[in-house]
Amino acid sequence: MISSDSTHASLQPAKREDRRVRRTKKLLTQALTQLLQQKAVKDITVKELTDLADMNRGTFYLYYRDVFDMLEQIENELFETFDNIVLSHDKESVIGQSKPMMLDLFSFIEDNQEMCRVLLGPNGDMMFFQRMNEVIRDKCRKDWLSLREPQQEGEFDYHYSFVISGCLGLIRAWVSRFCSEPAIRMAEMADTLIRRGVLVDPAQA
Amino acid sequence: MISSDSTHASLQPAKREDRRVRRTKKLLTQALTQLLQQKAVKDITVKELTDLADMNRGTFYLYYRDVFDMLEQIENELFETFDNIVLSHDKESVIGQSKPMMLDLFSFIEDNQEMCRVLLGPNGDMMFFQRMNEVIRDKCRKDWLSLREPQQEGEFDYHYSFVISGCLGLIRAWVSRFCSEPAIRMAEMADTLIRRGVLVDPAQA
DNA sequence: TGCGTTATAGAACACGGTGTTGACAAATTC
C-alpha cells in the first residue's frame, strides 16, 4: 500500500535539496549507470552500488527502497520532462505535423543518451519501454480522435501500435548507435514513417 | 565461461528425458508461468517456486541455476521453433510476400500466448524482446541485400528498425488483447504495414 | 562567525533466501 511514496518527485522544488543529498544521489546515479552497462539490474546489489559510489550502505536506504526503486525514480524524472515535451506540442497533430515534436523528443533523448541506451537495451526495463509507448500512444489517440468520428477504434489500435513501436525501434536503433545521426534527420524519418503507417489503405478506402 | 551449458537445448532428443524429469520441469514451468502473471521475475524466489510446485527446493538446482536461468531456457525453446519458422520461409522475400511467414509466426505466438504475453509485457524481458527483434531483422536484411546493391546500408537500418519494431508492437498489442483477432488478419495487417514502411520515398526517389 | 539542524559514517543485529552436500527412499529403465 505504501509503495509510491518514496519520493515526492519534484512537486516542490521550494527548497533546493541539501548539497550533501544532491551529491549522494548523483554519486549513486553515476554508479548505477556504470553498473548497468555491465550487467542487468537484477544482478546489481545495494552493496556493490554503495561500494562503487564509496559510501555507507545504510545511506542508500535513506532515499531508495532497493535498486529497482532507484531505477524507477530515475525513470520518473525522465518522464516528467518527456511528458512536458509532448504536452507542449498540444496544438500540433501528430499526423499533420509531427516533426517539431519529434525533434524535441529526439533531442531530449540525445541529452540522456546513456540512461536511455541502457534502459532500452537488452539489459533494459520493459516498464520503461512500456511507459514511453504509452506517452506517445496517448498523444496519438488524442490527435486521431479529434480528426475522425469514433468509428473503427480497433483498427486504430493496431495501426498505431505498429507506428508507435516503430518509433521506439527508431529510437532504440539510434541510441544504440550512439546518436550518430543528427536529431533532425531522425525526426524527419520518424515523420515520414508515421505518415505512411497511419495512411488509410487505398485498397480498402 | 561455463554459462550456457546448463541445457543442451534439445539438440539431441536421442533419448527422451526420464518421465520424472519431464514431470519436474513441467511442474516448475507451470508454477513459473503462474507466478509471472502475478509478479516480476525479480520478485520470484526459488523457494516460492518450488513451494508452489510442491517439490523440494534442491530439485530445482538439478536443472536450473536460478529463476532467470530457467526463464532463459524457456526462451531458448521458444526461439528454436521461432527460428525454424523463419528458416522455412527461406524462399519468400519479406518485401514481396510476407503474409505466409507472418501467419506462421502469429499462429505460433498464439499457441504460446501466456508466455509471450508475460515476456513482452511490462514485467517482461528486454532480452527476449531483443532476440525476437534480431531474428526478424536478420531475415529482413537477407531479403533486402538480395534485392539491392549494398548501397545506403545506413538507410536500411533505420527504416527496417522501424518496421521490425512495428511488427513487434503489433504482436505486443495482439497478445495483450488475448489474441482476440484471428491470426490471419494480423498477418495481413503486418504485411500491409511492412510494405508501406520499406517503401522508397517517392519524394526522394 | 557561530548557531541549531540535518545528513552520513560506522558498526551491529536478526532475518531469510541461496546454493551445496550428505544419505536415504522412490521411481524408472532395460
Add this chain to the structure above:
DNA sequence: GAATTTGTCAACACCGTGTTCTATAACGCA
C-alpha cells in the same frame, strides 16, 4: 528383477538485506 537415476529431506555456511543506534561531519541560515 537388478542397476541406475531421480527426488526427498535435513543440515550447513554464506551473503545480502533492511533496520537501528550513536558519533561525527557538513550544511543552511542569521
